[in-house]
Amino acid sequence: MYTRSRESPLLVWITVLIALVLTLLPLPQWLAIAWPNFVLLAVLYWSTMTPAAGGMLIGFAAGLAVDVLGGAQLGQHAFAFSLLTYLAIKLHLLTRSKPIFEQAIFALLALLIYEATLWAIDGFSNRSTGTWMRWMHIPVGAILWPIVVGLLGRLHSPR
Amino acid sequence: MALAGGAMNRPSARDLAPGPRFFLFAILSLVLMYFDQKDGWGERIRYGLQAAAYPIQVTIGSPGRLWSASREFFRSRGSLREENETLRLRERELALRTLRLNALEAENMRLRGLDTMSLPLVKKSAVVNVVNADLGRLRQRLVIDAGQGSGLYRTQTLVDTHGLVGQLARVGPWSSEVMLITDPEAAVSVEIVRNGVRSVVVGTGDDNLLDLSLLPATADVQVGDELVTSGLGGVFPAGIPVGTVTESRRDPDELLAYARARPAASLSASRQLLALWFEPTHPSAPSDPRLTETLPAPTVASPVTVAPSATDTPEPAPAATAPAGNAPAPARRPRGGPR
Numbered sequence: 001m002y003t004r005s006r007e008s009p010l011l012v013w014i015t016v017l018i019a020l021v022l023t024l025l026p027l028p029q030w031l032a033i034a035w036p037n038f039v040l041l042a043v044l045y046w047s048t049m050t051p052a053a054g055g056m057l058i059g060f061a062a063g064l065a066v067d068v069l070g071g072a073q074l075g076q077h078a079f080a081f082s083l084l085t086y087l088a089i090k091l092h093l094l095t096r097s098k099p100i101f102e103q104a105i106f107a108l109l110a111l112l113i114y115e116a117t118l119w120a121i122d123g124f125s126n127r128s129t130g131t132w133m134r135w136m137h138i139p140v141g142a143i144l145w146p147i148v149v150g151l152l153g154r155l156h157s158p159r
Numbered sequence: 160m161a162l163a164g165g166a167m168n169r170p171s172a173r174d175l176a177p178g179p180r181f182f183l184f185a186i187l188s189l190v191l192m193y194f195d196q197k198d199g200w201g202e203r204i205r206y207g208l209q210a211a212a213y214p215i216q217v218t219i220g221s222p223g224r225l226w227s228a229s230r231e232f233f234r235s236r237g238s239l240r241e242e243n244e245t246l247r248l249r250e251r252e253l254a255l256r257t258l259r260l261n262a263l264e265a266e267n268m269r270l271r272g273l274d275t276m277s278l279p280l281v282k283k284s285a286v287v288n289v290v291n292a293d294l295g296r297l298r299q300r301l302v303i304d305a306g307q308g309s310g311l312y313r314t315q316t317l318v319d320t321h322g323l324v325g326q327l328a329r330v331g332p333w334s335s336e337v338m339l340i341t342d343p344e345a346a347v348s349v350e351i352v353r354n355g356v357r358s359v360v361v362g363t364g365d366d367n368l369l370d371l372s373l374l375p376a377t378a379d380v381q382v383g384d385e386l387v388t389s390g391l392g393g394v395f396p397a398g399i400p401v402g403t404v405t406e407s408r409r410d411p412d413e414l415l416a417y418a419r420a421r422p423a424a425s426l427s428a429s430r431q432l433l434a435l436w437f438e439p440t441h442p443s444a445p446s447d448p449r450l451t452e453t454l455p456a457p458t459v460a461s462p463v464t465v466a467p468s469a470t471d472t473p474e475p476a477p478a479a480t481a482p483a484g485n486a487p488a489p490a491r492r493p494r495g496g497p498r
Binding site: 017021025032051059060063065067068070071073074076078079082085086089090125130131133 | 177178180184187188189190191194196208209211212215216218220222223292293295296297298329336343
């Protein structure tokens with residue numbers, strides 16, 4: 001059984017970068033509503049499975065990139081991403097040994113905490129808190145979690 | 160699940176204490192948020208970060224551009240010839256109209272007693288390419304491939320061939336962000352060409368819909384009315400087409416009329432925009448001194464910010480007049496206006 005985190009940080013950064021591009025692709029409105037937050041799922045995966053290779057720095061960096069590219073308040077997503085990474089690292093021993101469907105539930109909770117953090121920051125800084133549509137990526141992300149695990153797991157499992 | 164179970168991996172030294180690390184990053188984020196609220200510093204940090212993010216923005220925008228480029232490539236000769244024909248017709252028509260408009264402008268200036276007629280309003284214009292679009296409910300923005308390096312400045316006006324597109328919200332070293340007029344945060348002061356009624360158009364988050372806010376219920380608005388910028392906000396010059404009224408309803412119980420408009424510019428389809436630089440001494444130029452870099456003392460009275468309720472007595476203002484000029488009512492004499 002493969003247990004050592006032998007993944008190069010390079011692999012982690014590249015997958016997160018690709019996920020970032022996927023997340024921010026301009027899409028038609030109907031598709032954008034149900035578009036999962038790929039970069040969030042990727043960061044969640046790496047900080048759960050290989051906390052040493054992922055780490056909080058990549059969470060912060062990904063969040064900052066989302067801030068800059070998405071034009072949000074600087075530091076808003078960075079904060080939410082750091083929080084998510086922290087929780088994932090803190091609980092990784094608990095969550096990663098669970099069966100995949102329980103993991104999906106953990107992912108659902110994590111995404112919910114993430115979006116609620118953003119929502120609260122929006123509220124505190126007197127910005128528009130959006131509509132119900134902003135929450136739609138959460139169930140989609142949780143449903144996609146097994147696929148994310150399957151795909152990214154293939155990238156760094158031993159030959 | 161490749162990693163489930165088994166002997167657990169001992170985290171390396173740098174991850175031994177996630178708590179303090181999180182504390183550090185959280186403080187850093189909060190500091191960033193604080194500085195972003197207070198303009199100056201956040202803009203400076205963003206300026207650098209935006210430069211770093213530009214390659215990603217180009218990557219994000221590339222599938223769309225690839226699609227349109229390949230469509231362009233595979234177009235038939237016939238359709239190209241057809242397009243060429245329509246463009247030629249349009250060019251002739253526009254040339255004729257320009258001739259007429261030049262004469263009209265000269266006459267207008269003379270009637271208002273201004274001698275600055277030889278100066279065109281638009282000093283310079285540059286074609287910029289759209290590299291990325293963000294057309295969501297909360298944000299209606301475009302990223303263009305020119306920035307401070309090309310002399311672009313914040314709040315600069317952007318148009319396409321049909322009308323007003325928006326203004327620059329952020330300027331990076333070699334890319335900039337355009338806030339479309341349909342952005343929920345955008346507001347443009349407009350007037351109706353037909354009768355000069357003034358209003359403010361705000362974005363709805365839908366790239367095909369504008370909201371006419373602050374329009375009294377007694378205002379004269381009809382479906383099909385053309386809207387142009389009124390020049391009152393000090394950001395946009397007067398007379399740029401903004402849109403057409405598509406819906407106008409009046410409820411006797413409400414104080415305000417309900418009216419919506421469709422933007423004149425094709426906001427989501429344009430791949431090329433025109434960035435405009437204005438002649439600061441022109442009477443129709445944006446009047447805010449910060450917006451026109453080297454503005455000497457104003458040549459005309461600075462525009463009065465008229466409350467929308469003052470539109471009950473609509474004056475027949477033509478499309479390209481100066482905002483609240485100091486010239487009295489134009490005398491109907493053939494030569495020489497009032498001095």
